[in-house]
Amino acid sequence: MSGSGSEVVEGNGEKAGAEGTLQALQALMGLESAATAARLYEELSAAQRERLLRDAALAPSRERQQLSEVLSWARDFAGAARLLQGCGEDSRMAALYVQGGQYVDAAEAFLRAGEPERAAAAFERGGALERALEVYRGLGSREQVAHCLVRLGRPHEGALLYRELGQPHAEVEALGCVPAGDARHIESVLRMCMLLDAEGFTRRALALLADTLRASETARGDPALAAEKARLLRRMGMDAEAEAVIARLPAQSSAPExxxxxxxxxxxxxxxxxxxxxxxxxxxxxxxxxxxxxxxxxxxxxxxxxxxxxxxxxxxxxxxxxxxxxxxxxxxxxxxxxxxxxxxxxxxxxxxxxxxxxxxxxxxxxxxxxxxxxxxxxxxxxxxxxxxxxxxxxxxxx
Structure with a gap:
C-alpha cells in the first residue's frame, strides 16, 4: 500500500510540476521573454515536455499560439505544430511539421489549408505513397502519378503513363523496374529495346537483350526477343550475326512453313x-x-x-x-x-x-x-x- 501511495504522490507531483512549468512559461511570455521561456522549455525532460503539451492543448487559442512561438525558438517544431491544432493556422502548422520531419502530419495540414500540391509532395516524402498517388490524381499531375506508381512497385503502369506523356527516358527507367518474374517482363524488355534504339543507344539495347536472354530460359525460347536481337544486329550492319540468330530459331520461325x-x-x-x-x-x-x-x-x-x-x-x-x-x-x-x-x-x-x-x-x-x-x-x-x-x-x- 505504501508503495502505491508513493507512486500516486509522485505522479501528482510530476503533474503539478508540469502545470507549474506551463505557468512559468506563460508568465515569461507575458514579460516578452520568449528566449528565456525557450531555454526553460529546453531544460525539461522528454516526459515533462509531453505532459506540458497535453496540458497546454487545453489552453485558449491565443495562449497556444504564443506558446507555439516559444517551442519554435526551442526547435521543438513538431510540438509547436501540435499546439496550433484548431487555431486556424494550418499552413503554419504544416510548415512546422515539415521542419520537425513529420511529413505525413504536414501533408494532412496542407490539405486542410487548401494546398494539395504541397500535401502530395509531403505525403510522398513521408512514404505515404498511396495517399500521395490519390492527391496527385486529383490534381491531374500525371508525371507525379507515374513516379508514385513506380515507387509503389507498379512500374508497368508508370511506364504506360510516361509513354502517353512522351517521356521515353523515364519510360525506359520505369520498364527497367519490371521484375524478371512478371508476366510483362518480356514485353517490357522489347519496348525498352525499341526506345533505346530510337534514341541512338542500339548497343545498349543489344546489351539489355543479351542480359535478358542469359538470365531466363523462357526468354531464350521467345521468338519475339530473338527477332528483335536480329533486327538490332542488322541496324548495326551485322547481317551475318543476325542471320545466325534467325537460324537458331525453331523451324517454324526461321523459314516460312x-x-x-x-x-x-x-x-x-x-x-x-x-x-x-x-x-x-x-x-x-x-x-x-x-x-x-x-x-x-x-x-x-x-x-x-x-x-x-x-x-x-x-x-x-x-x-x-x-x-x-x-x-x-x-x-x-x-x-x-x-x-x-x-x-x-x-x-x-x-x-x-x-x-x-x-x-x-x-x-x-x-x-x-x-x-x-x-x-x-x-x-x-x-x-x-x-x-x-x-x-x-x-x-x-x-
Missing amino acids: ANGYNYLKAIPIFGELSLEDMKDLYRVARQVLIPAGAVMLEKGAAGVGLFVLLEGTVDVYTGTEDDARRLNTLGPGAYLGEISLVQDAPVSARVKARTSVRALRITRAGFQHYLDTHEGAALRIFRLFTQNLAARVRALST
Missing part, C-alpha cells in the same frame, strides 16, 4: 505487308499445341492475341453456359482473335478445341512490339483493319 506462313499471309489485315515485313511478322509467331476440350478463348475475357489453326478443329459457342449454342466449327486456315491485336476489347464468343489443335499464336505484346518497330507495316495494318471494320458495320446495318 508452307501452311502456317500462307495462312497468316491470307488474313485480310496483313494483305498489304511487304515480303520482309511479312517474314518479320511470321517470326513473331510461335507454334502452340492445345489439347482436345481446352478452352482457347473465353467470352467476355480480355483478348490474348491471334490464333491461326494449322491442324485440328475448334467449336465456337455463343457463351459459357452448358446449353450455349454452337455457332461454327473451324479447321486449318481459320484464325481467331485478330481484333485483340489492335483493339483492347473483350472476346465475343467462347472457342473450345474439339480435337487436339496445332496453331500459330501471336501475343498482343509481341504484336505491339512488331508495330512499334515496323512503322510502315503498322500504318497498312491499321488502315485495312479500319476498312474491314467499316465493312462489317455496313453488313450488319443492311
Whole structure:
C-alpha cells in the first residue's frame, strides 16, 4: 500500500510540476521573454515536455499560439505544430511539421489549408505513397502519378503513363523496374529495346537483350526477343550475326512453313505487308499445341492475341453456359482473335478445341512490339483493319 501511495504522490507531483512549468512559461511570455521561456522549455525532460503539451492543448487559442512561438525558438517544431491544432493556422502548422520531419502530419495540414500540391509532395516524402498517388490524381499531375506508381512497385503502369506523356527516358527507367518474374517482363524488355534504339543507344539495347536472354530460359525460347536481337544486329550492319540468330530459331520461325506462313499471309489485315515485313511478322509467331476440350478463348475475357489453326478443329459457342449454342466449327486456315491485336476489347464468343489443335499464336505484346518497330507495316495494318471494320458495320446495318 505504501508503495502505491508513493507512486500516486509522485505522479501528482510530476503533474503539478508540469502545470507549474506551463505557468512559468506563460508568465515569461507575458514579460516578452520568449528566449528565456525557450531555454526553460529546453531544460525539461522528454516526459515533462509531453505532459506540458497535453496540458497546454487545453489552453485558449491565443495562449497556444504564443506558446507555439516559444517551442519554435526551442526547435521543438513538431510540438509547436501540435499546439496550433484548431487555431486556424494550418499552413503554419504544416510548415512546422515539415521542419520537425513529420511529413505525413504536414501533408494532412496542407490539405486542410487548401494546398494539395504541397500535401502530395509531403505525403510522398513521408512514404505515404498511396495517399500521395490519390492527391496527385486529383490534381491531374500525371508525371507525379507515374513516379508514385513506380515507387509503389507498379512500374508497368508508370511506364504506360510516361509513354502517353512522351517521356521515353523515364519510360525506359520505369520498364527497367519490371521484375524478371512478371508476366510483362518480356514485353517490357522489347519496348525498352525499341526506345533505346530510337534514341541512338542500339548497343545498349543489344546489351539489355543479351542480359535478358542469359538470365531466363523462357526468354531464350521467345521468338519475339530473338527477332528483335536480329533486327538490332542488322541496324548495326551485322547481317551475318543476325542471320545466325534467325537460324537458331525453331523451324517454324526461321523459314516460312508452307501452311502456317500462307495462312497468316491470307488474313485480310496483313494483305498489304511487304515480303520482309511479312517474314518479320511470321517470326513473331510461335507454334502452340492445345489439347482436345481446352478452352482457347473465353467470352467476355480480355483478348490474348491471334490464333491461326494449322491442324485440328475448334467449336465456337455463343457463351459459357452448358446449353450455349454452337455457332461454327473451324479447321486449318481459320484464325481467331485478330481484333485483340489492335483493339483492347473483350472476346465475343467462347472457342473450345474439339480435337487436339496445332496453331500459330501471336501475343498482343509481341504484336505491339512488331508495330512499334515496323512503322510502315503498322500504318497498312491499321488502315485495312479500319476498312474491314467499316465493312462489317455496313453488313450488319443492311
